[in-house]
Structures are given as structure tokens and as C-alpha cells.
Amino acid sequence: MEKLTMEKIVNICKQYGFIFQGSEIYDGLANTWDYGPLGSRLKNNIKDLWRKRFVAERENSYELDAAILMNPEVWVASGHVASFADPLIDCKDCKTRHRADKLVEEFTNGAETGDGWDNEKLENYIKDNKIPCPKCGSNNFTTIRKFNLLFETHMGVTEDSKSKVYLRGETAQGIFVNFLNVQRSMRAKIPFGIAQIGKAFRNEITPGNFIFRTREFEQMEYEFFCKPGTDMEWFKFYEEYCMKFLTDLGINKDNLRLRKHKPEELVFYSKGTTDIEYNYPNGFGELWGIADRTDYDLTVHSNHSGKELKYLDPDTNEKYTPYVIEPSVGCDRLLLAILCDSYDEEILEDGTTREVMHFIPALAPYKVAVLPLMKKYHQEKAMDIYHKLSKSFMCTYDEAGNIGKRYRRQDVIGTPFCITIDEETLNNGTVTVRDRDTMKQKTIKIDNLEEYISDRIKF
Ligand code: GAP
Secondary structure, eight states, X not given: OOOOOHHHHHHHHHHTTSEEETTGGGTOOTTOEEEOHHHHHHHHHHHHHHHXXXXXXXXXXXXXXXXXXXXXXXXXXXXXXXXXXEEEEXXXXXXXXXXXXXXHHHHTTTSOOOTTOOHHHHHHHHHHTTOOOTTTOOOOBOOOEEEEOOEEEEOSSOOSGGGEEEEOSOTHHHHHHTHHHHHHHTTOOSSEEEEEEEEEEOOOSSOBTTTTBOSEEEEEEEEEEEOTTSHHHHHHHHHHHHHHHHHHTTOOGGGEEEEEOOGGGOOTXXXXXXXXXXXXXXXXXXXXXXXXXXXXXXXXXXXXHOOOOOEEOTTTOOEEOOEEEEEEEEHHHHHHHHHHXXXXXXXXXXXXXXXXXXXXXXXXXXXXXXXXXXXXXXXHHHHHHHHHHHTTSOEEEOOSSOHHHHHHHHHHHTOSEEEEEOHHHHHHSEEEEEETTTOOEEEEEHHHHHHHHHHHSOO
């Protein structure tokens, strides 16, 4: 297959109902995207598997669904109001706006990320290396200003400074402010984790690359509270745990790499951060951030709110502020990685090309497609089987066009099993089950179908 481009993925997503441009009939709203019938299924499946790994299969793990709107003091205490900002630079000639650190990163092909550099260092680097404006090529930039990424809105009927609230910039803060609620109500013992899936909002200076960087996106965050001194051990554990989750999702490990942040790149709350990067069509980019947030968040919230946020060990009577290991992944970025990794164009023996999404079955939007060989004779039985299987799996039904074309339609949306209903079904109670990846067919008794599929879609 030729190298996959982002444009190709965007087109496939639109054509087959994964992702559409937001507000399309009004000419769109820049960098907003709507998940269609297949995209929302895929996204839900990703969330379900993450939940399975990070909540169900972990001991002492609890899920939370906190409000998006929080008391603005949360964001003052967390440091986001003062420090959650990107360095904004304008090209004086073509008037385009850029993130100064991204100009450095792109110019050096990622050798320098510019993360954590102060404005002076960034300005000097851009000047000394004559980094050109990506739009017009000139090197005539303004000075750098800090641009805060928090989205502001107003709550209630007045729009004065007192009513100002922020859309959450990360889901993590909802977890920190509920640390004691969860710990006490669940009688949780350290170490334990709190998981949350939800929308986050950032007024990004340069959103783009499809759903890679948007202003509204979804995070799957896990805050793991542990005893100080054990944090590095858990950090290592979660690096491996997250990497394994990604390869279990079917992502090729050659397309994944770990990138440890240099000390000067670390964000204000972190003692150590490793990113898992994925090789997107435009190159490696951050997919998952794993950070050692220490006791930073619980301490600042405790100081700012005046409420003690400490853990009392019931066995030793020791009281302390736990440390936090945070694996935080963007659901949309993960979905993009899965789409890019699963798509293939295969040349078949007859010289034709088949487009196929090799999703692992647990991720596939539809697990099964039920296809009557001939509508006239097999429709009724096929509908019977479709209704029966639909009680257990997401199924689709297709009776339009020849069977080969129907298989292709299912291949490109990643349906792992196609079930064909034919004369044998009517006479012997069997169906043929075609496997998407091998394209081989098997005869299965209707009575065994559910078990056959269940066994193959497990995660
Ligand atoms: N609580 C820590 C935190 O929010 P982050 O590295 O800023 O850390 C975590 O974000 C993850 O959220 C990233 O690794 C990425 O997958 C996703 N993410 C961040 N900003 C995003 C954006 N503008 N669009 C889409 N996903 C984003």
C-alpha cells in the first residue's frame, strides 16, 4: 500500500460514516468534527475496553463522572489560570498565528521540542536559525506572548467577571477535588486509582491534523494514588501497562515509541513524564502522556480550599499526601491511531484491490453482517438470524447488490464476520461465516453461531 495520508483517512471517515466535518451544511466550524454512526460505535468500543483495563481489571479502581463546569478556584489552585499557556507568535507579513515551540519542533524535525523554553530562548532560537513562517516563508515575527488555553464562559444571567467559569482543560481536576469523596465512600486503601472519561476543552492556537489536535476533545484519564517513595515503581508499571493495552488493541508496536521528557520540558506539575508516541501519517506525535504528578495537585487544592486532602493509613495510622501517577490518553487521538493502523489496501489474486480495516473484533463497530444470498428466497430467514444475533452483538444487515460487493463494503468498515444465508440454511440449518482477514469461509450450525462469535470477539 502507498503511504497513508491524513487526507485519505479523512475521506474514508466521511465516506463510510466514521467522522464528518462539524456543522458541515454551514460550511463547517474550523477543526470541529462529528462522529457518525460507525465512528461513535468505534469510540464507544475504545472507551469500553479502556474501562475494562483500567477499572474492571485493576484492583481498587473506581470510575468518576465529574461536572465539566467547576468552581473557577479549582483552576486557580491547579495553576492552569497562571500557567496553562502556549507561546503565541504572529507573522507580521502574512498575519498568521503560530505556536513558537511548534515552529522550533517542526524546523528541527522533533530534535528540539521547545517545550518548557521561556519566551526569550524561543525568540532567540527562531531568530538565530532564521526559522521561516510556514505560510509565507518570511522571518518577520512579533515578540512572543503567553496565550492561556482555558476556555472561558459565563454562568447565569450576567456576563461580568464574577460569573466567569472555565470549561475544564483536563478531566484530571475533577478527580483531584473528589479524592476524599471517593476514598471515603469506597473505603479505598492506597494504592488505588480513579478513572474518568470525558470532554476537555482547550483554546489551541494551532489545532489541526484532523482529530489529532482539536479544541474540544475527549480524555481517558487515570489518577493512581500511591505512597510517596513508591511512585517511580508505579510509573514504570503504567508505562508498560499502557503500552501493552495499545498493542492488545492491535496497534503495531513498530508504530509506537516512548519519549521521555527532558527536565526543561516538564510541565509545572510533573516530576517526570513519558509520552507514548504513535507514527501518524504526518510523523510521530504524542498519543498518551504518563506523568508523575507527585503530591502537587492534592497539596495545592488543600492549601487553596483550606480542606485537608490527606490519606490516613488504617493499618499504620500514618497520615500523608499521596503521590499520583497519571496515564492520560486522548480518546480521539487513540481512535485516529487505530484507524491509521487498521487501514490497508490489499492486492488480491485476481489483481483487484480490497480496502480493509483490520480492527480487532472487540473494536469493530459491527461484529457481524447478515447477508441473504438471494433476497427473494433468503430474506425471511436472514432477518430472523439478524434479530436473534442483535440481542448479543452489534449487527448489520445488507441485501443490496452481489455478495462479493457486500463483502467489500463490510471489509472497509472492519466487520470481522459476514454470515451468508442460503439454501443450506433453509435445508440444513447451517450458515457460512466468512472471516474478514483470511476471507476463508466456514460452515456453522445456526445453534452454535452465538458461541462461535462470542469466542472470537473477546478482549
Ligand atoms: N491531565 C494531563 C493532561 O491533560 P496532556 O498531555 O495535556 O495531559 C493528555 O493531555 C492527552 O490528551 C494527550 O496525550 C492527548 O492524547 C490528548 N490531548 C491533549 N490535547 C489535545 C487536543 N487539543 N486535541 C486532542 N487530544 C488532545
